[in-house]
Amino acid sequence: MSTTLHGDHPITRPDAHVHLGVFFQGVNHTTVWSAPDAGSQIDVSSFEHVARTAERGLFDAFFLGEGLRLREHRGRLHDLDVAGRPDAITQLAALAAVTTRIGLVATQNTTYNDPVDLARRLASLDVLSGGRAAWNVVTTDNAWTGANFRRGGWLDHADRYERAEEVVATARQVWDAWPEDGTDDRVARVARHGRLVDVEADPTVPRSPQGHPVIFQAGDSPQGRDFAARSADVIFSRHGSDLGDALAFAADVRRRTVAAGRPEDDVKIFPGTSVVVGDSPQDAREKARWVRWNQVTPQTAISFVEQVWGEDLSQYDPDGPLPAHDPVVEVIGVERGAARDGSRAREIAARWRTLAERDGLSIRELVVAVNGERGFEGTASQVADDLVRFVRTGGADGFNVSPWIVPGGLDDIVDRVVPELQERGAYPTEYAGTTLREHLGLRAPLTRRAAVPVEALA
Amino acid sequence: MPTSSSLPARARGAAVPFAVGVDLDGAGAHPGAARASGLADVDLVSGARLARTVRHAENAGFTFATFADALLATEPGARSSARLDAVTRAAFVARTTTALGLVPVVDTTYPEPFHVSSQLASLDHATRGRAGWLATVTPGSATPAAYGRAPAADLAREARDVVRVVRDLWDSWEDDAVVRDVATGRYLDRDRVHAVDFAGESFSVAGPSIVPRPPQGRPLVLAALDAVADGTADGPGGPLVDVVVVPGSDVRSARAAGAAARAAGAPRVVVEVEVVLDVAGHGGAARLAALDAARPWDAAGRLRHVGDAAGLVALLRDLATGDDALDGVRLLPALLDDDLPVLARDVLPALRAERLAAAPRPGATLRDHLGLARPASRFDARLTA
Numbered sequence: 001m002s003t004t005l006h007g008d009h010p011i012t013r014p015d016a017h018v019h020l021g022v023f024f025q026g027v028n029h030t031t032v033w034s035a036p037d038a039g040s041q042i043d044v045s046s047f048e049h050v051a052r053t054a055e056r057g058l059f060d061a062f063f064l065g066e067g068l069r070l071r072e073h074r075g076r077l078h079d080l081d082v083a084g085r086p087d088a089i090t091q092l093a094a095l096a097a098v099t100t101r102i103g104l105v106a107t108q109n110t111t112y113n114d115p116v117d118l119a120r121r122l123a124s125l126d127v128l129s130g131g132r133a134a135w136n137v138v139t140t141d142n143a144w145t146g147a148n149f150r151r152g153g154w155l156d157h158a159d160r161y162e163r164a165e166e167v168v169a170t171a172r173q174v175w176d177a178w179p180e181d182g183t184d185d186r187v188a189r190v191a192r193h194g195r196l197v198d199v200e201a202d203p204t205v206p207r208s209p210q211g212h213p214v215i216f217q218a219g220d221s222p223q224g225r226d227f228a229a230r231s232a233d234v235i236f237s238r239h240g241s242d243l244g245d246a247l248a249f250a251a252d253v254r255r256r257t258v259a260a261g262r263p264e265d266d267v268k269i270f271p272g273t274s275v276v277v278g279d280s281p282q283d284a285r286e287k288a289r290w291v292r293w294n295q296v297t298p299q300t301a302i303s304f305v306e307q308v309w310g311e312d313l314s315q316y317d318p319d320g321p322l323p324a325h326d327p328v329v330e331v332i333g334v335e336r337g338a339a340r341d342g343s344r345a346r347e348i349a350a351r352w353r354t355l356a357e358r359d360g361l362s363i364r365e366l367v368v369a370v371n372g373e374r375g376f377e378g379t380a381s382q383v384a385d386d387l388v389r390f391v392r393t394g395g396a397d398g399f400n401v402s403p404w405i406v407p408g409g410l411d412d413i414v415d416r417v418v419p420e421l422q423e424r425g426a427y428p429t430e431y432a433g434t435t436l437r438e439h440l441g442l443r444a445p446l447t448r449r450a451a452v453p454v455e456a457l458a
Numbered sequence: 459m460p461t462s463s464s465l466p467a468r469a470r471g472a473a474v475p476f477a478v479g480v481d482l483d484g485a486g487a488h489p490g491a492a493r494a495s496g497l498a499d500v501d502l503v504s505g506a507r508l509a510r511t512v513r514h515a516e517n518a519g520f521t522f523a524t525f526a527d528a529l530l531a532t533e534p535g536a537r538s539s540a541r542l543d544a545v546t547r548a549a550f551v552a553r554t555t556t557a558l559g560l561v562p563v564v565d566t567t568y569p570e571p572f573h574v575s576s577q578l579a580s581l582d583h584a585t586r587g588r589a590g591w592l593a594t595v596t597p598g599s600a601t602p603a604a605y606g607r608a609p610a611a612d613l614a615r616e617a618r619d620v621v622r623v624v625r626d627l628w629d630s631w632e633d634d635a636v637v638r639d640v641a642t643g644r645y646l647d648r649d650r651v652h653a654v655d656f657a658g659e660s661f662s663v664a665g666p667s668i669v670p671r672p673p674q675g676r677p678l679v680l681a682a683l684d685a686v687a688d689g690t691a692d693g694p695g696g697p698l699v700d701v702v703v704v705p706g707s708d709v710r711s712a713r714a715a716g717a718a719a720r721a722a723g724a725p726r727v728v729v730e731v732e733v734v735l736d737v738a739g740h741g742g743a744a745r746l747a748a749l750d751a752a753r754p755w756d757a758a759g760r761l762r763h764v765g766d767a768a769g770l771v772a773l774l775r776d777l778a779t780g781d782d783a784l785d786g787v788r789l790l791p792a793l794l795d796d797d798l799p800v801l802a803r804d805v806l807p808a809l810r811a812e813r814l815a816a817a818p819r820p821g822a823t824l825r826d827h828l829g830l831a832r833p834a835s836r837f838d839a840r841l842t843a
Contacts, residue, residue, distance in 0.1 A: 034640045041636075042670050044553065044584045068572075070651070070666055077648040077666070084636065084646075084670035086580035087573070093549035094584040097509065116604045117529065117569060124542035128505040128550045147664035148572045179537070181500070186535035201604035202534035204541045206499045299643030 003273065003376050005243045005386055009393040018387045018426050019398025019440065020418075021105070022054045022410055023272060026065035026085040030274070032294040032405050033082055039407045041082050044094060049407035051095045054102055057414030058428055060439040061103030061134065062095065063236075063400060064088040068112055069145045072335035073303055074312070080300050089121045096129035103436030105134040105216060110164040111141040112149045116190065116201045119171035122213045123205035131209035131435035135171075136216040136236060137227075139164045142334045159196060161223045166197040168215065168231050172447045174203045175212045210435035212445035216270075228267060229256035233442050236400060240271025241374030246395035268397040268440055274375030275401055277412040281378055288377040291404045292368050301364040304371065307332060308348050318364040322349075322356050380412075384420035391426070397440075474829030475521075475816040476778040477728065477786025478806065479561070482511050483526035484541060486797065487732060487790035490752035492538035494793060499540035505550060511794060512551040515558060518802035519810065519817030521827050522559025524592055524788060529565070530600055545577045552584035557817065559824035561590035561680060566620040567613055568596060568605045572663055574620070575627035582672035587823030590678035593621055593699075595685050610660070614687035619658030621679060621686055621698045626654045628676045629695070629835040630666035652837040675832045678824045680728075683719055690723035695836040701726040701828065703788065705759045709773065712761060713782040726828055728786040729777060732762040733770065735791075735800045742766070749792060760790070767804035774805070778814045785828070 024047065025031060032038060039046045051062045066088055071078040088106035096104055104125060108118060126133035139160040143153020155163055170192045179185030191200045217224065217232035228235045239249040246269075254264045276291060278284025296304075298318035305322065306313045310329030327345040356366045376383045390396055403409025421427035433439060443449070481487055484502055485495035492502055501507060515523050527544035544562035551560065560581065564574055574591075582589035595613040602609045610616050635650035654665030680701040681689055689699035702724035706712025716727040732755070734742040742764040749755065763770045777784050791797035809815035818827040825832060834841055 033638060033645055042583055044586070048553070067668055069664070070668060077646065077651055079644045079646040079648040082645055083651075084631065084668065086583055086669060087576040090545055090549045090577045090580040091584065093546045094552040096505065097550050098553050112570065113573070114568075114570070114605050120529065121543045121546055124546040127500075127503055127542060128508070128546065130505065147662070149570055149663075150661040152662075178499075178540075181498075187531065187537065187539070189534065198606045199604055201529070202531040202539075202600075204529075204531050204539055206503060206537075206540050297643040 003241045003243075003374055003386060003390070005389055007244050009243055009247060009395075011389075011392045012394045013392050016392050016397075016426070017428065018391045018421055019268075019270070020057070020059045020413075021061040021063060021103075021270060021398065021400040022050060022059055023063040023065070023400045023402045024050050024406070025402045027067045027071055027081060027083050029081045029300055030295055030402055030404060031082050032291065034294060034297070035405055037408055038405055041406065042084055042086065044091075046407040047086075047091060047095060048098055050403065050410060051099050051102060053407075053410045053414055055099050057410065057418045058431060059102055060398065061105050061436060062092075062099075063105040063136065064091060064107060066107040066109060066138065068109060068140065069148055074306060078303070080297065080303055089125055092133070093125055093128060096125065096132065101132070101431040101434065101439075103132045103134055103214070103439060104129055105136050105214075107136040107138055107218070109138050109140055110167040111139060111155050111160060112146065113167070115167045115170035115192075115197055116174060116199055116203070118167070119174035120203065120205055122171070123175055123208070126208035126210065126213045127205060129208075131437070133208070134214035134216055134436055136218055137164055137168065137232065138218055139224075144334055155196075161219075161227050163196040164227060165231060166192070166194045170197050170199060172212065172445070174201070174205070175207070175445075176447055177203045178206045180207075208435075210437040211448055214436050214440065214442065225253060225256055226260075229253065229260045229262070231446070232267060234268040234270055234440065237269055237271045237396075240273045240390075240396060240399060243390055243393065243395045246271065246390065247393065250394055250396070263443075266443060268442070270398050270400045271396050273399045273401055274404055275383060275413050275417065276375065276377040276404075277380050277383055277416050278378065281382065284377045284379060284382075295404065296364060296368045296371060298364055301367040304367045305363055308345050308352070310345060316363060319362045322353055322363055322366060380416035380420050383417050384424060384426075387417075387421065388424055388426045474785070476774070476809070476814050477521040477828055478774075478809065478815050479522040479524055479559070479728070479786060479788040480515055480520045480798075480801070481524045481526050481788060481790050482515060482794065483524075485795070486793040487526070488734075488749045488755050488792035489532070490749045490755070491793050492540070493752050494749055495795060499537040502538075503540050503542050508547055508550060509554055511798070512555060512558065514798060514802060516555050518798070519806050519815075520558060521786065521815075521818050522561050522590060522824060524561045525563060527563040528596070529568075529604055545581060548589070549581050549584055552581065555585070555588070556820035557588075557822065559588050559590055559678070559818070559827060560585055561592050561678070561824075563592045563594055565596045565601075566593050566617040566686075567610050568601055568607065571620045571623045571661070572627065575624040575667060576669050578624070578677050579628055579667065579669040579672045582674055582677045583669070586821075587673035587825070589672070589674070590680055590824050592703075593617060593679060593681040593686060612659075612687075614685060615659055617681070617685055618687040618689065618698065619660070621681070621689070623654065623656040623658065623663050625676055625679070625695065625698065626656055626836070627663070627665055627667040628672055629837055630654050631669075631671040632835050632838050633671050633675070636670060671835065674823050674825050675835065678828065678830070683715065690719065690725075692723060696833065697723050697725060699724065700830060701728055701785070704729055704784075706761060707757065707759055708761065709776050712777060712784065713780070716784045717782045725830060726785040728788055729784055730760045730788045730790060731773070732760055732790045733792060733797055733801070734762070734764045735770065735797050736766045737796045737800055745796070746792065755792070767800055767808075770805050771808045774809060775812070775814060
């Protein structure tokens with residue numbers, strides 16, 4: 001099933017460009033690792049290929065995720081999905097030397113990083129890349145993840161956004177400590193004595209051409225949205241598969257942005273998505289179905305159902321029906337990753353059983369149906385039309401595309417969709433600027449606005 | 459020209475060339491280097507300068523480059539204290555080098571061991587096996603304040619715990635953990651990925667690592683003598699430190715310290731040499747005096763060569779030959795833009811001509827350059843079978 005653009009939504013931004021980013025996903029089941037064309041998930045050449053292809057396609061940014069503990073399934077290491085990834089900032093620094101324009105986005109957690117140390121590493125990437133670095137802020141705080149770190153599970157779940165705000169504020173202090181070029185000013189000392197960050201430091205990193213790394217935020221809760229409205233430049237959202245839903249989300253974010261005292265368009269919105277391009281609509285549909293079936297192997301399907309039911313279901317046939325009995329656990333644990341943790345198992349099971357009965361779905365068919373990532377599918381021309389409509393009605397500023405195969409998964413988009421977007425006047429034909437802030441059309445960093453008058457964006 | 463019988467043991471077909479490392483931090487190792495260079499802060503730390511300096515070092519045939527580092531400004535408030543994170547710098551040149559070992563300085567006292575392990579493993583993947591770690595300790599109260607923590611109680615023991623868990627994390631994935639078995643749908647063989655369950659004196663780590671086993675198995679670990687408690691003690695997995703950096707302000711004491719460290723279990727020993735060379739009409743002594751006038755380079759118990767290239771070659775020959783020969787050096791050029799070209803033109807070629815040193819082979823690992831075997835994971839069941 002592809003992204004839905006139903007409804008009569010008017011074009012409100014007739015000249016808007018579609019922005020694209022690539023999310024080279026880490027641990028996940030969306031990458032089809034079993035195909036013969038699937039390359040290494042850890043060798044640096046895979047990362048280089050994707051980054052260079054994206055840069056050839058004039059993408060704004062290349063994202064890396066972060067997972068701070070290997071996922072587990074029912075008490076044992078989860079072995080069905082891709083696992084094993086490089087440290088984001090280290091990898092992006094290597095890619096900085098073999099790219100020239102594309103932004104480099106590191107997902108970094110605020111609970112298990114030290115603010116001064118993290119701010120220094122991000123600023124180092126920003127300087128070395130000539131102003132192309134960004135930080136995708138995530139707040140995972142559970143004690144299971146914390147078992148890998150000095151402080152263990154130290155942070156109360158309710159405090160994670162307060163901690164994130166303090167960490168980001170400290171980072172901005174570090175980035176602002178260096179004096180402007182051409183002045184005799186000295187480097188300022190950083191001091192922050194908050195409840196959840198208590199540090200003092202004399203920092204060492206000069207300013208990059210873009211001032212601060214760009215800040216992305218990836219949290220969908222009301223707290224997460226408020227955090228983005230107050231502190232972020234871009235929201236990396238989950239609202240990219242239904243235009244009506246995306247418009248509602250965008251309106252909510254804009255409202256919060258204004259309430260935080262910022263111009264309405266100060267925060268860009270980038271949903272995650274996938275793209276399948278075919279030679280014809282039929283070809284695209286078949287390809288997309290192939291991708292979804294290969295993303296959810298028989299074993300993966302059983303594993304998903306085991307996660308909800310909380311028991312061993314290995315004797316079940318993936319091509320047979322769901323278990324007739326109820327799940328044995330109430331709440332799904334955190335060890336399988338953020339997407340499902342804390343959800344009510346019985347509710348999910350009931351929903352799934354209803355859907356399976358209504359449509360006559362086997363276990364595997366059901367998992368594909370509920371879990372398949374909705375994305376854009378069609379001919380290059382159709383995909384381009386859909387992307388343009390999504391953006392020009394105000395549903396998003398751009399999309400963060402996850403290739404379903406590595407390293408070649410972006411080739412179709414760059415070779416076939418980008419030219420269609422360019423033909424529609426909805427995509428640049430060259431990088432106009434050199435920094436990520438320029439690619440995204442952002443204003444100056446938030447703490448530098450007193451120095452620069454806030455103007456309406458073109 | 460020496461006759462064959464008088465050639466040093468190394469030249470008579472001994473296993474491993476003398477390793478010549480060089481520190482490439484900022485404008486140079488002298489405390490006054492940044493100011494003396496005349497470089498603006500942004501130029502001092504730029505990617506262009508870093509790439510160029512490292513390229514020159516690789517072309518010159520150095521065995522490895524180190525990147526000195528510290529979290530906080532050496533001179534608070536001064537632009538000349540500009541410096542970027544060392545692992546990030548090393549990673550930036552990962553794909554533009556093919557032979558040079560890349561050895562960032564990373565503190566053990568305050569950073570998160572889990573992150574240190576991931577960063578260095580990632581550097582090893584990005585360089586395809588040329589990563590090293592010069593592990594240091596950080597005394598004083600300024601750095602813990604930057605982490606919001608109390609000062610560490612025992613630096614050497616904390617260093618031991620940190621190096622141990624970092625190494626365990628590198629070992630936690632066996633080499634062939636990724637199986638990609640379509641028939642069973644398994645990307646990983648979960649029996650080849652191990653929890654670490656490390657419990658140290660001040661912290662614990664569950665593991666496994668989030669990064670697959672590095673190409674070298676374990677990146678090379680270097681540390682100053684006594685920085686890491688029990689650093690060369692025998693234990694499961696062998697000594698924690700692969701290369702001990704021994705002190706010595708003259709050749710005799712350096713050789714003695716090297717011999718003692720070897721006797722205590724150090725697989726390899728190197729010594730540091732501060733270098734201020736004669737450069738195009740400016741004698742080393744005069745250059746040093748001018749640099750010292752701004753900020754003095756205090757004697758730190760290290761060898762120091764102030765003078766011509768031939769004298770440095772003689773010094774290095776001395777360290778590299780004989781019964782108590784060392785395995786290598788870490789050179790600390792006072793001012794990189796001035797000293798590095800002389801090293802490249804007049805020092806390394808002379809060492810190579812005498813077959814004391816050799817340019818590292820492109821595609822070889824840093825362990826290969828040092829003649830060290832690739833260690834098996836200590837969790838590999840076949841070892842205990």
